[in-house]
Amino acid sequence: MGDWAGYLTLILMGAWVTVKLTLMGSALALVVAFIAGLGRISRHAWVRWLATAYIEFFRGTSIFVQLFWIYFVLPMTGAELTPMQAGVMALGLNVGAYGAEVVRGAILAVPRDQHEACVAVNLTRFQRMRHVILPQALPLMLPTFGNNAIELLKATSVVSLISLSDMTFQAQVVRSQTGSTLMPFVTILLLYFAMSSALSFGMRRLERRVTRGLDGVR
Amino acid sequence: MEWDWDFAWSIMPTLLAGFRITLIATALGAVVAAVLGLVFAILRRSANRAVARTTGFVVEFIRGTPLLVQLYFIFYVLPDLGLRLPALTAGVIGMGLHYATYAAEVYRGGIEGVPRGQWEAAKATNLTTRQTWLHVVLPQAVPPMIPAMANYLLAMFKETPLLSAITVLELMNQAKSVANSSYRYVEPMTLVGVMFLVVSLISVVALRWLERRYGRISR
Numbered sequence: 001m002g003d004w005a006g007y008l009t010l011i012l013m014g015a016w017v018t019v020k021l022t023l024m025g026s027a028l029a030l031v032v033a034f035i036a037g038l039g040r041i042s043r044h045a046w047v048r049w050l051a052t053a054y055i056e057f058f059r060g061t062s063i064f065v066q067l068f069w070i071y072f073v074l075p076m077t078g079a080e081l082t083p084m085q086a087g088v089m090a091l092g093l094n095v096g097a098y099g100a101e102v103v104r105g106a107i108l109a110v111p112r113d114q115h116e117a118c119v120a121v122n123l124t125r126f127q128r129m130r131h132v133i134l135p136q137a138l139p140l141m142l143p144t145f146g147n148n149a150i151e152l153l154k155a156t157s158v159v160s161l162i163s164l165s166d167m168t169f170q171a172q173v174v175r176s177q178t179g180s181t182l183m184p185f186v187t188i189l190l191l192y193f194a195m196s197s198a199l200s201f202g203m204r205r206l207e208r209r210v211t212r213g214l215d216g217v218r
Numbered sequence: 219m220e221w222d223w224d225f226a227w228s229i230m231p232t233l234l235a236g237f238r239i240t241l242i243a244t245a246l247g248a249v250v251a252a253v254l255g256l257v258f259a260i261l262r263r264s265a266n267r268a269v270a271r272t273t274g275f276v277v278e279f280i281r282g283t284p285l286l287v288q289l290y291f292i293f294y295v296l297p298d299l300g301l302r303l304p305a306l307t308a309g310v311i312g313m314g315l316h317y318a319t320y321a322a323e324v325y326r327g328g329i330e331g332v333p334r335g336q337w338e339a340a341k342a343t344n345l346t347t348r349q350t351w352l353h354v355v356l357p358q359a360v361p362p363m364i365p366a367m368a369n370y371l372l373a374m375f376k377e378t379p380l381l382s383a384i385t386v387l388e389l390m391n392q393a394k395s396v397a398n399s400s401y402r403y404v405e406p407m408t409l410v411g412v413m414f415l416v417v418s419l420i421s422v423v424a425l426r427w428l429e430r431r432y433g434r435i436s437r
Contacts, residue, residue: 060418062376064390065411072403150282157284161383168287181294189283189291196282 004183007174011184014170015191021087021156021166022195026149028092029099036096037103038129051100058097063155066090071162087159095152099145106140107133139211146203150196157192167191226405229396233409236392243309243388244375250314251374252367255321259329262322277319285316286380293384309381317374321367328363329355361432368428372421376414389413 039051058066067090074081081089110133118128160169171184178184261273280288289312296303303311332355340350382391393406 056419056422057415060376060415060422061411062379062414064377064379065407065414068390068394069407069411072397073407076404154282154284157286158380160286168284168290171287171290175294181298185287185291185295189279189287192283192287193279200282 003178007178007184008187010174011167011170011187011191014165014167014188015195017164017166018153018156018192018195021084021091021159021164022149022153022199024088025091025095025152025156028088029095029148029152030145032092032096033099033103036100037107040100040104041107055097055100058094063090063094064158064161066094067158067162083159083162083164086162087156087164091152091155091159094155095148098151099148102141102144102148103137106137109140110136139207142203142207142210146200146207149199149203153196153199154192221404221408222402225400225402226409229400229406229409232392232396233389233406233413236387236389237413239306239386239388240375240378243306243313243378243381243386244371246310247313247317247374247378248371250310251317251321251370254314254318255325258318258322259325262326263329277322280316280319285312285377286383288312288316289380289384305381305384305386309384309386312384313374313377313381317370320370320373324363324366324370327366328359331362332358364432365425365429368421368425372418372425375421376418379410 036051036054039047040055042048042051067086070090071081071083071086074086114132114136115128118132123132156166157168160166160172163169165173167188171188174184175181258273258277262270262277264270264273289309292303292312293305293308296308336354336358337350340354345354378388379390381388382394385391389410393410396406397403
């Protein structure tokens with residue numbers, strides 16, 4: 001009983017790994033989502049085709065399968081990855097594929113006349129996106145991005161299966177060392193819930209900030 | 219490392235045996251999710267504030283924590299509390315419980331999507347509660363739910379590899395054991411990926427058809 005403090009420290013160290021994975025995975029997912037989402041509506045057919053293939057591939061299999069494939073099969077081709085790199089890559093590419101559809105949907109949801117007005121005032125394609133379309137599309141993306149971020153946080157638990165010492169992995173360590181099951185698993189369930197609540201709270205704040213001044217426009 | 223077709227063929231029967239368990243787990247999990255989801259949705263609409271609030275919190279909690287940890291909880295913690303479940307049963311309950319929270323949202327969306335006027339008209343024409351639900355609300359609420367439910371069914375199917383973590387011998391676990399005994403990862407892992415991909419791509423086509431047929435749930 002006296003060692004709980006030590007075991008709790010172990011779990012908190014795992015929590016830090018989970019936080020790092022979530023942040024890095026989300027950053028990669030965001031970048032990938034914009035690249036693939038814009039690729040889906042590109043002028044060039046081959047770019048559209050490439051983006052669609054990427055999205056369908058990563059949405060068609062689960063993160064678990066992708067992670068194992070990246071971790072066990074890619075090294076055979078010569079690309080050696082640490083568990084952390086494999087984890088961030090799998091998380092980012094998987095959630096990025098879902099995010100890409102959100103980016104595409106939000107851009108297409110901006111009314112047509114906005115696009116036409118841009119053409120009328122002779123903006124370049126880049127200016128159109130940067131100054132007119134994206135500022136209006138971004139608030140539409142945020143709620144779904146928030147959900148995607150929570151899905152990503154939940155998916156980080158899978159990396160424990162490639163022996164990355166995240167929160168779930170540490171709970172298993174505590175379980176095998178103490179034989180106690182209730183304490184480690186209840187602790188990490190509460191920590192995961194606290195993290196996902198913090199994420200959804202943060203995303204709601206961000207949403208309010210971004211939509212400020214847009215009341216009445218929609 | 220090269221792709222070996224002979225080896226790939228030789229492990230197919232093992233993988234297909236695992237695939238059968240994957241399908242069984244998905245089907246049973248879907249039934250649990252559909253029933254429990256309805257229970258959650260009804261309790262959340264309860265007139266009793268305490269019941270509605272508690273259900274809301276439970277649903278949020280389950281949605282906010284990873285399925286893998288929930289599976290561990292059911293598989294490792296419950297036996298200590300005196301409830302020992304076989305791995306597949308634990309897995310089906312875990313997946314069903316997790317996806318029930320998503321299904322509950324679909325039920326809620328479908329029911330709230332029925333315009334208020336329909337409820338009022340049912341009341342005005344003096345229908346009983348039973349008649350209102352059976353003849354007015356459900357016929358309008360169910361069709362838009364179908365594509366959304368099918369979507370979650372597909373999501374659950376893709377999540378079944380998690381069951382390998384609690385020793386269910388489904389597709390992923392069979393692939394892992396083949397890989398560990400033969401030291402060849404390329405074929406089993408790739409074949410698992412291909413199998414999931416093929417099923418999902420076919421399902422996506424079916425899903426598009428369902429969406430055209432029954433319409434999308436408006437969010």
